[in-house]
Amino acid sequence: MRKLALALTLLAGPAFATGLQIEVAGEANGTITIDLLEDVAPGHVEQITALAGEGAYDNVVFHRVIDGFMAQTGDVQFGDMTDEAFSMERAGLGGSERDDLAAEFSSESFDRGVVGMARSQSPNSGNSQFFIMFAPAPHLNGQYTVVGRVTEGMEVVDAIKRGAGRNGAVLGEPDRMVSVTVTD
Template sequence: MRNLLGALAIVAAGPALATGLDIEVAGEASGVIHIDLFEDVAPQHVAQITRLAEEGAYDGVVFHRVIDGFMAQTGDVRFGDSSDSAFDMRRAGTGGSEEPDLKAEFSDRPFDRGTVGMARASDPDSANSQFFIMFAPAGHLNGQYTVVGEVTEGMDVVDAIKRGTGRNGAVEGEPDRMVKVTVTE
């Protein structure tokens, strides 16, 4: 029932009024990333991200999957909060939020350097709270993942995020984290 009510709230809310996010990052990277959000391209995804940010759900969440030359992934509000006493880096990236998963909002926007996309499982309609920021263009993602915005300031901070290891880019040791995520107008 909660998922149905959450889905109805998203539909009723319509496009978000926010225009962006400021993400304060700490760790190997330190600084602020500003993201312009594309309410006109992915209104339901932007509404969900901004709602979670306004609730403080992203504060303390780690960058759990970071692949050099590809992307940095974060946003697991269930298992990725480094300030939670039960935090276990091995579980980071396996959860989402209590909000319902979202129907894909694919567009013709390309995945270029600085593009922000929604992470999902194999089901195109499974994006929830996790998102990723591109280090470099990745045309193979075009039309396959929902684009929600782009970095307009702070790509130097993105470039400094601690890289993961192995094929899946799992971050080991002390990951970088989003200290505070603020919705901007």
């Protein structure tokens, strides 16, 4: 039924909100504003805005942050710092209860400030996690779905606590998205 609803939404054309406002706390403190690209990745934008509207991203940590590359967040299953079962060792291993998404590759480039959808090795495994680029990464072009661009608050992105563990894992107290709001 969910797939039918998504298909009908896609056929009707984008009718989503156009952005996100993310309040960040930790080493980085401030607001990140993202313009979502409904015309480029309508299914992914619908999923992200639905999760944000439900409050699923609130208090979710930046669990993987690689200096000079990107900051990853959005694990709504294991990444909520306020959940009593929270553990940084598990953050980044989960997704949401929603179905995984088919890739929506485009000609958009992974430049500084671009927001992409994280996934496993399968191109069709994006779910809730996303990442924000610190610097261009052309090797990601056509390999990951671009969902948006930071329009304000890149200085907040730049201040996010860097990972010092294996593959950019954040050690100690991570930065988090205190709240994620859908904007028009």
